[in-house]
Amino acid sequence: MTTVAFLGTGTMGAPMARNLLSSGFAVRAWNRTRSRAEELTADGATVTDSPAEAARGADVLVTMLLDADATVEAGRAAAAELPDGTPWLQMGTIGLDGLARVAEVSGSTALVDAPVLGTRAPAEQGTLVVLASGPESARELAQPVFDVVGGRTMWLGTSGAGGEGTRVKLAANSWVLALTNAVSESIALAENLGVDPQRFLEAIEGGAVDSPYAHLKGKAILNKDFTPAFGLSGALKDAGLIAEAAEGLQLDLAAAIRERIARAVEAGHGDEDMAAVYYSSFS
Numbered sequence: 001m002t003t004v005a006f007l008g009t010g011t012m013g014a015p016m017a018r019n020l021l022s023s024g025f026a027v028r029a030w031n032r033t034r035s036r037a038e039e040l041t042a043d044g045a046t047v048t049d050s051p052a053e054a055a056r057g058a059d060v061l062v063t064m065l066l067d068a069d070a071t072v073e074a075g076r077a078a079a080a081e082l083p084d085g086t087p088w089l090q091m092g093t094i095g096l097d098g099l100a101r102v103a104e105v106s107g108s109t110a111l112v113d114a115p116v117l118g119t120r121a122p123a124e125q126g127t128l129v130v131l132a133s134g135p136e137s138a139r140e141l142a143q144p145v146f147d148v149v150g151g152r153t154m155w156l157g158t159s160g161a162g163g164e165g166t167r168v169k170l171a172a173n174s175w176v177l178a179l180t181n182a183v184s185e186s187i188a189l190a191e192n193l194g195v196d197p198q199r200f201l202e203a204i205e206g207g208a209v210d211s212p213y214a215h216l217k218g219k220a221i222l223n224k225d226f227t228p229a230f231g232l233s234g235a236l237k238d239a240g241l242i243a244e245a246a247e248g249l250q251l252d253l254a255a256a257i258r259e260r261i262a263r264a265v266e267a268g269h270g271d272e273d274m275a276a277v278y279y280s281s282f283s
Helices: 013-022 034-038 051-055 068-079 095-105 120-125 136-149 164-192 197-204 212-223 232-245 252-269 274-281
Strands: 003-007 026-030 060-063 087-090 110-113 128-133 150-157
Touching: 003 013, 003 051, 003 068, 013 026, 013 120, 013 136, 026 051, 051 068, 060 068, 060 136, 068 087, 068 095, 087 136, 095 110, 095 164, 095 232, 110 136, 110 164, 128 136, 128 164, 136 150, 150 164, 164 197, 164 212, 164 232, 164 252, 164 274, 197 212, 212 274, 232 252, 232 274, 252 274
Parallel strands: 003 026, 003 060, 060 087, 087 110, 128 150
Antiparallel strands: 110 128
């Protein structure tokens, strides 16, 4: 039985860890808010008091934390407890600078840069897309983990510190944030024009400009159901990472999206789903 030290059992991490447990992995879980990790005890997880305790006796380390600061802090403590060559699967979205900081504290682990595409539902279903880059030596233990949490793995490079996975993730997140904002603005515009916004979604359905994601987020906005699949505060963090990666470019759309998300967060919607960026359309 492969033992996974899983650090970060929030909206995404908890279902990922639960899928590993149901697939026969042993999971030693840690979360800064311990109660979030304790929800996994019914599924068979061992909950620990620290990242270092979670790492002791583990064959693989997974970090699925909100940002670079949390990942560096927890990962440093965990890595110090691991034997040489143990795979560290860094699966959160922390940007290129964050990944460089993780590489500095990774010690003798085999670092795999492996952010994922998808939100809560794909995490629950085990259908995330894993964007991986890391040494060949880590793949024997890493791939079975990826096969459980994801529906598809893209191996993009052989250096975790090189960040090929993170680079693709940032480009993909730019698209996701743009689409979410576009849907929210189109619905707000339809309402302002006195049009049932459902007609907008019906008009694009099945055509060349259709997208399942437009209907997913559009439905959430129409129903005013902003139960977080991915929180707006997290989207603001990702928008900042995109801005950092865009040095030397003039990405006007990305800048405007970041501003819109920030307005909605400042208005008190940070803990809601990122579809709540809809509220930034109103002064």
